[in-house]
Amino acid sequence: MSAWRSSRAWAPALVVLLCAAGLVIARVAPVASRAELERARSQPEVSEAGRALVGGLSVGDRIVGWDVLAIDGPRDGVLRVDLGRDGVRFALMVAAQGHLPHAAPVQTERHVIYYGHAHPPGTRLPDGTIRATTHSLARRVRANEGEIEVPGM
């Protein structure tokens, strides 16, 4: 033990304790890691104007037989509506025209509507489902886009 009386041993050992204290603090009072912040950012939250653009759509409503599971946005200029049924889930995304460089399956006077995020992975959605849901959402957007300006889109 006498070797530990040397400051060459106990001084760095104090730094070990400092690091241990840092780890305890990290455990007791965790801050969100960047990945967690990203996940938190993805918790659904829709602005009033965003909800109004899709005709007041709410969680629990139905679009051509699909349940609305979540509405989120706009984030990065995109409003997202998650739909689900029988363990299958996918999303419709509304963006202002020109916001994304590529074409969308459906477009209105001022907006475009995409689909994706199918879950479970590898799920293939029938074309009829895509067409019916995107066009249904487009009807809601067309009815409101003349009057409603959504900040962030």
Added chain:
Amino acid sequence: MRGLSTRAGVALLTLLYLVLASSAVLDDRFLHDEGLLLHLLGELVGREPWATVFLQKARPPVALLYAPVAGAGLGVFLWLHVLVCAAAVPLCALAAHRLGQARPEVAAAVVALSPMYIGAGAAGLMNADAVVGVALVAALWAGGRALAAALVLGTLVWVRAELALLALTMLGWALWTRRLRVVLGLAGFALVYGVAGAVYHQDLGWMLRFPPALPQPMADNPYWAQHEGDAVLPTVVLAVLSISPAVVLAGLWRSHRAPVVERLGVLFAMVFVAALVLLPQWRVFNFDLSPRYLLPVLPWLALAVGRVVDDVGPGADATGGMRRALGLGLIAGLAIAAERWGAGATALVAVGMGAAMTALAGADRPLAARALLGALLVGGPLAFGAGARLARRQQASSLDAMVEHLREHPEWSAQPLYTNEPLLAAYLERGGALPGRDVRYLVQADQLHELTTLSNPDNGQRAAILSALRQGFYGVPVFPDELSPEAVPEGAVFVLRDDPRLAQVMPQQRWAPWLWVRHADVGVTIAQRIEPGSMP
């Protein structure tokens, strides 16, 4: 080097690097567009030798190095690249030995087990070639062969321009110590290359007229509009740890214990890291915050760690207790701040292990100290690699989704695939297991701008380079002025990753009526070219 055990240890570490990097080549874990670029540059030497060699952007020294094997395919190139990179391990050990370090295998281990270096070697990045070059410079310089070191370093500036900072460091030393031959050595490659290039370009000022990189990015490039130039502490800490977690020991390095070469190298490393963290703010020479730019500090970091390990024993001339507490405490403070900022606790673990190693060595427990240092280094590739941001899944996150969708559509196997994802063609041939696809790469406006700005239109170089690129550039290249809906065959598939630059070559208003979006996932859109108004 001293003993048989040291030589055997260094040989074993070199072998370990080869195994780790080779396994990463096998599963395409680090497939990277910059690695494909180096392979392409080697191929260009075969296609248009003079035009390529006298294009500074083509990194002539490494393009020539890999030219003999580039034609044999990407796989052969990557294997050779790993082999070349492995040379840095014994070179650093040799430098450590020549600098008087007691255990050269420590420096070798820092290099061999560097998470970022393993990834960069497997990816084919020229940042890793720069490490080999810097290790050679260190070994030569430390051995008193300053002229040879200067010649190598003068050449390295044309591999990675940022190494000009190391060349300036050596230049300052040569001027201070009045070594005119070293000054000439540093200028050797530039003189020979510059004169030969003047003949080729018929222009004495060609090196300035066609520099190796754009002094400023292309105007209105949306890529830069969406990339922050300010470094934040967690990003920097994780990046530096990915070079080696043993960096936590660098705070104990004592300049008065090191020979002048080591001092200058460590000085370069500190200024280099500071410069690369700050440069992206001003968008100078297209530098962004890619951690791989930091890699050339690895040999000097390895030598500094070797010196620290030599000096942390219990002896009277070893680093004192107060110095240990201050050096490690400062790093621990940074690690705590980074953790509070969202970087996670890995930095704290690394500092804790480094401090414990130092404490054990100070308590005259050398075996336990070595075991802990070994654990810290071995933990590098296992737990500290993410900060390098080299993994395929980090830098091309939508690639797997693209391939998954293409697998869902066997009916598209005969259709040409138009893509802005530079890795798609290579990945389909290799890990993606969909070989034989006709992949056409959409050359982005800023890529064409760079090629045309940096090549000479008057002596045929620009035309020769563009002609050589037509034989293959991340697939079959489609230049922006050739891309129009009418020129694309009906049924062709567009595999597009989200990229703000895409709108410059595919304006939405122009293309919307011609594309039927089949999949629109996060970060990836897959669409088919249709006739306007014929969407099913």
